[in-house]
Amino acid sequence: MSGAKFTSNEVRVLFFAFFSVVMGLMAVDFFNPSLPAIQKDLSVGQGAMKNLIVFYMIVLGLAQFFYGSFSDTRGRKVALTTGLAVAAVGLFLGYTADSVVMLNVSRVLTALGTASCTVISRALIVDTLQQPDKLRRAFSYFSMASQLSPSLAPLIGSFIGVRFGWHVQFLLFAVAVVAGLVMIARMMPETHPAANRQQGGTSKVQAYTAVLKNVNFTSYSIASALIFSFTIAFYATAPFAFDALNVSPVGNSLFYILYSLSIICGSFFNSWIRRPPRDTYVIGLGVYLAIFVLSAFADLDSSLVKVGLFSVALGFTCGVMAPLTLTLSMTTVETARGAASAVQGAIKMFFTGLLLVVFDSVFISGFSSIVLIFLGFAAVLLVLFALTAMANRTEKVSA
Numbered sequence: 001m002s003g004a005k006f007t008s009n010e011v012r013v014l015f016f017a018f019f020s021v022v023m024g025l026m027a028v029d030f031f032n033p034s035l036p037a038i039q040k041d042l043s044v045g046q047g048a049m050k051n052l053i054v055f056y057m058i059v060l061g062l063a064q065f066f067y068g069s070f071s072d073t074r075g076r077k078v079a080l081t082t083g084l085a086v087a088a089v090g091l092f093l094g095y096t097a098d099s100v101v102m103l104n105v106s107r108v109l110t111a112l113g114t115a116s117c118t119v120i121s122r123a124l125i126v127d128t129l130q131q132p133d134k135l136r137r138a139f140s141y142f143s144m145a146s147q148l149s150p151s152l153a154p155l156i157g158s159f160i161g162v163r164f165g166w167h168v169q170f171l172l173f174a175v176a177v178v179a180g181l182v183m184i185a186r187m188m189p190e191t192h193p194a195a196n197r198q199q200g201g202t203s204k205v206q207a208y209t210a211v212l213k214n215v216n217f218t219s220y221s222i223a224s225a226l227i228f229s230f231t232i233a234f235y236a237t238a239p240f241a242f243d244a245l246n247v248s249p250v251g252n253s254l255f256y257i258l259y260s261l262s263i264i265c266g267s268f269f270n271s272w273i274r275r276p277p278r279d280t281y282v283i284g285l286g287v288y289l290a291i292f293v294l295s296a297f298a299d300l301d302s303s304l305v306k307v308g309l310f311s312v313a314l315g316f317t318c319g320v321m322a323p324l325t326l327t328l329s330m331t332t333v334e335t336a337r338g339a340a341s342a343v344q345g346a347i348k349m350f351f352t353g354l355l356l357v358v359f360d361s362v363f364i365s366g367f368s369s370i371v372l373i374f375l376g377f378a379a380v381l382l383v384l385f386a387l388t389a390m391a392n393r394t395e396k397v398s399a
Helices: 008-029 032-042 046-074 076-096 100-128 132-146 148-164 166-187 201-212 215-244 249-272 277-298 304-330 337-360 367-398
Strands: none
Touching: 008 076, 008 100, 008 132, 008 148, 008 166, 008 215, 032 046, 032 100, 032 148, 032 166, 032 215, 032 249, 046 076, 046 100, 046 215, 046 337, 076 100, 076 166, 100 132, 100 337, 132 148, 132 249, 132 304, 148 166, 148 215, 148 249, 201 215, 201 337, 215 249, 215 304, 215 337, 215 367, 249 304, 277 304, 277 367, 304 337, 304 367, 337 367
């Protein structure tokens, strides 16, 4: 894709945006392969472990609104460092947890803190980049950078868990969060100076209301949640499917790497493709349906090779589609882009948490059940797109 190069200041901001999103995602990816081991150690059912993910995502979504408002009035750096401090406390509690109740408290606190990573990472980008071509490339690179977590964190985390136990995983990641907090406090530039900050609650409420009234913004933000659910559900439920197929946590992590690399390839493809974002998105919807219909008849549980092919196809398509939803939602917002970033993240994470409730109600004994749920999500994506197109046509006619 043609376009102006990023300036040195923009590159610096993008680094911290990417670093922030990676830290936020690692708070989940670092522990996912160890879920079966934690389940056995705490003597609880599969549902209790899946609830950890559901609660985490819902809290993560709701907390976005706080950090959106907080960063608009106090600045991005203060909001991010505050959130990381809360996350560190939650992770230290996880290190001391000896029951599923304490582990849930730990995960809720961690989600309350890492919600800052989700909001601020996007806010840094929209604060700094205004040109549409730069914004699309930045979100493509953003999606690629986010895969550093699922490609490396599960492998490292599972190795530590197998070697030293899952409690040590929480301790070491808490230390890493504190180190990241110090680096951000000392080196990250403030992209939202005091002169641009909102003061008072009325303007903030109006900003949130304005972006929610934008049909394209809200629709593509919900679509972003559905697409993100494919990846989160894959990471959260695959350990139980692989465990049923007698695949070790380390082996599970190798499939995570394959999936992550596929997402990176898809995001790179999206960064230079010349077809308009909306046209590419429509093609992607058809590809999703094809993947899930074919996989439903392929009996994935009969062969790890089939699971690998499914992982590659799904990961590549998500790599293309995820940054497209961010681009299509954010480029329709002309004002209050910081508030829009917070709302977009809140919708994405909150709806992802609700969608994961579907997986919470299904016992995972292999990949067949996962594929069928994904097929239902793809159908919802199609319906959502059709309704958005109808609303846009109606708006044009009335105008």
